[in-house]
Amino acid sequence: MKNVLIIGCGLLGSSLLRRIAKKKLAKKIFVYEKSKKNIAKIKKLKLPGILVKKPQDAVSQSELIIFSTTTSEYKKMILKLNKFLTSKHIITDVGSAKLKSEEIIKKNLKRNIFWTSSHPIAGSEVSGPEHGKHNLFENKWCVLVKSKKTNFKNLKYLSIFWKKMGSKTVIMNSEKHDKVFSITSHLPHLIAYNLVKTAQDFEKKQKYDLIKYSAGGLRDFSRIASSNEIMWRDIFFDNKKNVSKAINLFVKTLNAFKKDINTKNNKSILKKLKQTKKVRFKIIKLKQDINKPDFGRD
Amino acid sequence: MKNVLIIGCGLLGSSLLRRIAKKKLAKKIFVYEKSKKNIAKIKKLKLPGILVKKPQDAVSQSELIIFSTTTSEYKKMILKLNKFLTSKHIITDVGSAKLKSEEIIKKNLKRNIFWTSSHPIAGSEVSGPEHGKHNLFENKWCVLVKSKKTNFKNLKYLSIFWKKMGSKTVIMNSEKHDKVFSITSHLPHLIAYNLVKTAQDFEKKQKYDLIKYSAGGLRDFSRIASSNEIMWRDIFFDNKKNVSKAINLFVKTLNAFKKDINTKNNKSILKKLKQTKKVRFKIIKLKQDINKPDFGRD
Numbered sequence: 001m002k003n004v005l006i007i008g009c010g011l012l013g014s015s016l017l018r019r020i021a022k023k024k025l026a027k028k029i030f031v032y033e034k035s036k037k038n039i040a041k042i043k044k045l046k047l048p049g050i051l052v053k054k055p056q057d058a059v060s061q062s063e064l065i066i067f068s069t070t071t072s073e074y075k076k077m078i079l080k081l082n083k084f085l086t087s088k089h090i091i092t093d094v095g096s097a098k099l100k101s102e103e104i105i106k107k108n109l110k111r112n113i114f115w116t117s118s119h120p121i122a123g124s125e126v127s128g129p130e131h132g133k134h135n136l137f138e139n140k141w142c143v144l145v146k147s148k149k150t151n152f153k154n155l156k157y158l159s160i161f162w163k164k165m166g167s168k169t170v171i172m173n174s175e176k177h178d179k180v181f182s183i184t185s186h187l188p189h190l191i192a193y194n195l196v197k198t199a200q201d202f203e204k205k206q207k208y209d210l211i212k213y214s215a216g217g218l219r220d221f222s223r224i225a226s227s228n229e230i231m232w233r234d235i236f237f238d239n240k241k242n243v244s245k246a247i248n249l250f251v252k253t254l255n256a257f258k259k260d261i262n263t264k265n266n267k268s269i270l271k272k273l274k275q276t277k278k279v280r281f282k283i284i285k286l287k288q289d290i291n292k293p294d295f296g297r298d
Numbered sequence: 299m300k301n302v303l304i305i306g307c308g309l310l311g312s313s314l315l316r317r318i319a320k321k322k323l324a325k326k327i328f329v330y331e332k333s334k335k336n337i338a339k340i341k342k343l344k345l346p347g348i349l350v351k352k353p354q355d356a357v358s359q360s361e362l363i364i365f366s367t368t369t370s371e372y373k374k375m376i377l378k379l380n381k382f383l384t385s386k387h388i389i390t391d392v393g394s395a396k397l398k399s400e401e402i403i404k405k406n407l408k409r410n411i412f413w414t415s416s417h418p419i420a421g422s423e424v425s426g427p428e429h430g431k432h433n434l435f436e437n438k439w440c441v442l443v444k445s446k447k448t449n450f451k452n453l454k455y456l457s458i459f460w461k462k463m464g465s466k467t468v469i470m471n472s473e474k475h476d477k478v479f480s481i482t483s484h485l486p487h488l489i490a491y492n493l494v495k496t497a498q499d500f501e502k503k504q505k506y507d508l509i510k511y512s513a514g515g516l517r518d519f520s521r522i523a524s525s526n527e528i529m530w531r532d533i534f535f536d537n538k539k540n541v542s543k544a545i546n547l548f549v550k551t552l553n554a555f556k557k558d559i560n561t562k563n564n565k566s567i568l569k570k571l572k573q574t575k576k577v578r579f580k581i582i583k584l585k586q587d588i589n590k591p592d593f594g595r596d
Binding site for chain 2: 096121122125126131133140141176179181183187189192193194199200201206208210213216217219220221223224225226230237243250253255258261276277282286288289295
């Protein structure tokens with residue numbers, strides 16, 4: 001790889017930066033970051049790469065351009081870069097909702113420019129360049145999005161690129177991608193936020209001091225619900241159709257469970273409580289988690 | 299303390315056993331366990347204490363009796379022990395739903411016998427004596443339940459006992475207890491089970507292989523949803539009134555959030571996504587969790 005331009009240097013962008021530098025995969029790594037707070041952090045951390053004031057300054061020198069901003073930044077950024085982009089550029093992004101970003105790209109990107117979306121399934125509840133790490137993508141899945149207009153050369157290039165980041169790759173279209181992740185990622189986050197809100201509202205209404213007893217389960221949800229609000233607002237808005245359907249499906253499941261409790265349907269409840277363990281076994285088998293009990297963190 | 303009898307030697311019972319033995323708090327520790335599988339494990343692990351074939355054999359020799367079985371075992375056990383119990387016995391249990399256990403106890407326990415309920419807020423998704431540990435209760439809350447009939451000498455005795463187990467103690471009545479934990483513990487577990495079930499049903503219906511992409515959030519819920527099904531069935535049934543109310547409150551919150559997404563109510567969504575962080579700060583401040591990012595476990 002010649003040079004690379006990373007647009008947005010938060011958790012994911014700075015992890016890519018660290019990895020590319022560590023593995024010496026590019027001659028030059030250009031980094032654009034709009035937040036002054038993050039720029040100060042990047043300088044203090046002495047991260048590798050060349051900070052550029054305007055992303056367009058680095059476009060013509062770069063072979064690969066990676067968008068790692070929230071999707072609400074895409075349009076503005078694309079309009080800035082359009083003039084400098086050529087069909088030779090390999091462009092990707094790391095966003096979590098693909099139908100909407102496809103729409104933004106289609107609407108705003110100059111014609112005859114190729115953009116091949118990526119979605120690395122890696123992250124945490126924290127954000128910002130100080131939390132990035134070179135092995136963030138190690139053994140994690142990265143989805144590459146294929147559409148009718150996909151340039152296969154670029155898809156292959158990015159598949160090799162993500163493998164160098166440590167990822168396992170899989171190809172999907174954006175419809176399937178957005179459905180799958182509405183269930184495995186967007187719904188769990190949305191539920192975590194709403195569970196914590198329910199506890200907050202209850203505490204206020206009952207005037208009970210209940211958060212201090214959160215070790216019984218609420219604690220783990222509160223960690224997930226402390227994720228970046230801009231990123232998650234964008235995801236919920238961008239994938240609203242699938243997310244709405246996922247909520248409906250979940251509420252239906254939940255109400256059936258409530259009925260089982262209220263009618264003391266022993267057989268049905270036990271079947272449900274046992275069956276979910278199958279998912280756990282599968283997750284352990286697929287090495288998505290380790291088989292070690294969690295007693296809370298010290 | 300003279301002698302103690304632990305009835306049920308799973309995660310909690312075996313943790314009490316280990317702690318009492320380690321701190322040399324009792325002359326003799328009698329252990330009753332009904333499951334043959336667990337008895338074999340206890341023997342193999344060479345856990346301290348004296349295994350008794352019938353709990354009633356150890357009652358008259360014991361000062362303190364601790365029920366650490368699921369609540370569905372209480373009635374049968376109480377009826378076995380009644381003949382041997384005296385007003386001098388200090389009896390407690392570690393169950394998670396107190397109104398129902400109070401009812402079972404009131405209905406079945408011989409008159410003039412004192413029972414003071416405890417609820418240590420400690421545990422994990424695993425169960426069984428092999429997972430117990432002497433420091434399970436360290437720095438964790440233990441709720442002591444007070445009612446009109448509470449014997450204050452016994453309450454004080456148990457308060458000192460739980461402090462020796464490493465816990466911080468707090469006194470509540472069973473109504474408040476069951477309300478608080480319907481939100482901080484029962485609802486989170488119920489939601490975890492139902493979220494995993496939703497993913498399972500979706501996978502089956504769509505014929506998508508989605509569990510392998512669980513690193514985006516589903517993974518953490520699957521761990522919680524792998525908890526012991528008998529224990530959780532009992533809890534959901536025993537606290538069904540409060541749990542039902544908690545589900546209703548949660549669904550209401552969730553539907554309002556769905557509306558915010560569908561109407562793209564930016565202000566409302568951002569407020570909600572930000573506000574939940576306050577709970578996280580409080581949880582960290584109260585040392586219910588550590589302030590360290592979670593990237594999944596290796």
